[in-house]
Amino acid sequence: METSAGSTNKRSAVTMHDVAAHVGVSIATVSRALSGNRPMSQELRDQVLAAADKLGYRVNLLGRALRLQRTFSLGLVVPDLENPFFSALAQQVSRSFSKSNIDVFIYSADNDIKLEHRAIQSFLGRQVDGLVLIPCHEIDSQANVLLADSSVITIQLDRLVRSPQTRYVGCDNRHGMKLVVEHLHRDVDLNRQPPIFVGARATSSSAHERLDAFARSLPNAKRLLGSFSFEWGQQAASDLIDQGVTAGSIVTAADVIALGVIAGVQARGYRIPEDFRVIGFDDIGVSFLAHPALTSVRQPVDQMTNTIVDIVLGDIAGHGVAPRNARRVFKPDLMIRESSPSSPL
Amino acid sequence: METSAGSTNKRSAVTMHDVAAHVGVSIATVSRALSGNRPMSQELRDQVLAAADKLGYRVNLLGRALRLQRTFSLGLVVPDLENPFFSALAQQVSRSFSKSNIDVFIYSADNDIKLEHRAIQSFLGRQVDGLVLIPCHEIDSQANVLLADSSVITIQLDRLVRSPQTRYVGCDNRHGMKLVVEHLHRDVDLNRQPPIFVGARATSSSAHERLDAFARSLPNAKRLLGSFSFEWGQQAASDLIDQGVTAGSIVTAADVIALGVIAGVQARGYRIPEDFRVIGFDDIGVSFLAHPALTSVRQPVDQMTNTIVDIVLGDIAGHGVAPRNARRVFKPDLMIRESSPSSPL
DNA sequence: AGGTACTCGGTAAACCTTTACCAAGTCCGT
DNA sequence: ACGGACTTGGTAAAGGTTTACCGAGTACCT
Secondary structure, eight states, rough: OOTTTTTOOOSOOOHHHHHHHTTTTHHHHHHHHHHOSSOOOHHHHHHHHHHHHHHHHHHHHHHHHHHHHOOOOOOESOTTSSSSSHHHHHHHHHHHTTTTOOOOEEEEEEHHHHHHHHHHHHHHTTTSEEEEEOOOOOTHHHHHHHHHHHHHHHEESOOOOOOOTTEEEEEEEEHHHHHHHHHHHHEEEEEETOOEEEOOOOOHHHHHHHHHHHHHHOOSOEEEEOOOOOOHHHHHHHHHTTTOOOEEEEEEESSHHHHHHHHHHHTTTTOTEEEEEEEEEEOOOGGGGGSSOOEEEEEOHHHHHHHHHHHHHHHHSSSSOTTTOOOOOOOOOEOOOOOOOOOOO | OOOOOOOOOOOSOOOHHHHHHHTSSHHHHHHHHHOOOOOOOOHHHHHHHHHHHTOOOOOOHHHHHHHTTTEEEEEEESSSSTTTTHHHHHHHHHHHHHTTTOEEEEEEEOOOHHHHHHHHHHHHHHOOOOOEEESOOOTTTTTHHHHHHSSEEEEEEOOOOOOSSSSSEEOOOHHHHHHHHHHHTTTTTTTTTTEEEEEEEEOOOOHHHHHHHHHHHHSSHHHHOOOOOHHHHHHHHHHHHHHHSSSSSEEEEEEHHHHHHHHHHHHTTTTTTTEEEEEEOOOOGGGSSSOOOOEEEOOOOHHHHHHHHHHHHHHSSSOOOTTTTOOEEOOOOEEETTTOOOHHH
């Protein structure tokens, strides 16, 4: 039996050969008419264009890519799309490149190092012009990043892997944490009543740097480490209260954690900011959906993604190639909101 | 000048020819050794494999796709990655297909009909084996969907376009809304104190159906329409209070709106659920991050994405092709939480 | 008229695979 | 010893583009 009634569609089928045959010219002429890469008589061009239109011709980008050794596309591998910060980042990367007519394809590695590997292999096999990676893991992703970097321009975003020879664009996490500590310092004697850090285990550079900066500023402050998740924040809050902590400042390593902390604290009947002040990191769009609105460190996402565009376009054009170990780090801002008012008087 | 010091990488370079030359066999042999598509002497195969490994050979999927007329990939076009429901959906689609060794590439159309078009053109040109679309707009996306469907198996997810001949997988929005109304009905005499609907303008089928179902159940209830956004919910809440509404039930068309409503209501000093009950739709993961936790209609996302896998795989295998107008609609559940307790006594 | 310069269409190679077909060899049965 | 079946490697085509090169035509100059 052929294909059934509600059957499926014909595969693209119509090629330049068909168009050429229809007009009675060679495929070179068709190619030139469509691309405009060489001047030709207007009359003939119009004929070709009309035929292409009539037959419903669509260029096969695989053929073109094979010939041109260029795909005008980029791969973006993110660890997890459910983390709002990453999905916002992904959206912004696409947006920044779309102006330059480069398609960004997003692949979620689902926090799985094997899937991250597969994503990169797939992108490389499909000959993307470049790769933007937010590595899953500070150590385990190292081989993946190097694999990518060995055949195509590769830029790590937001997180980076422990390896000196890879390009990176991100924000100055240590500086961000410094802003947080200074902000709290204005109101509280942090030595007498040190804040508590609710962070993530140092399996990614961002977790690492934020923890590190906090620990350096306030070596004696308590630190709890879990994952970058709402649930962890919630649990940490609950644990703290179980331990008898009923007030203070809580500094977190990410907004998703902070939101969990807020929920956990409120669930036990404590108030923010009256009992606990809470501070986030990343300033994800949805963070204002917390009540009260969340103080957070805002990453300069636009600057970051624009920098990536510059680097990639520079590499493709062949001029101004960014050195393999280029690191571009931007200073974040502290957005002070209700969860930690700046003047508590 | 050639390339500078920290220069960029060699384009993949090593092909089957190189491997063949290195071993001293033909490229057919290399292909067969790598694919195992035909038995061959173990000794020779090992040699080829060793050489491929040594030279760092990686298959060029463009060449393979051209030959095989198959890419083992799928395009997924979403309207907006910043909407947590869509990013969760995207993640789940990828996850469902990864088991079948099909790569899902995600493209954000950024709520722009032109960009949606470009995404589809790009995917088609790159010969994806199928396309999953969450259309931006109920009317304007129609041409885009039909374009996609004309050359590759195409399935609309969650939202669909006004056109009879397109495949769709989604949830029964009308049923979901019915659950909401019944739930409220148990506690309140809805005719005396009708709930207020805060929805989205009917530019997508989901907005449309949800509004419609609500209006049909409670023709006299007040309805406010805006966009699928936090800001709109916030503003609607504020407007209502300005108009003197100080208590009641608010039914929304999406969690993002509901979260905005909650924030807006709380900002004016009213309490949930004591003063206002609020109900969402979609049950996005982050919705529990509201305080109080949000009652919401949960879409059966797993069932939906698994169904898509079945349809696509069926089409690819050639058997059991789903008819072009197949509609698979699943019943959602109501998750009752604190924002609208079920027994208010 | 003959030469130069330019225009504009076609031919064919190249990009990288996979595989139908072929050829040569081995093995076995009769 | 010969033919059939099977094994196993190679050759070449095909998949869809783009473009270097070629060749034919035209226009213009001397």
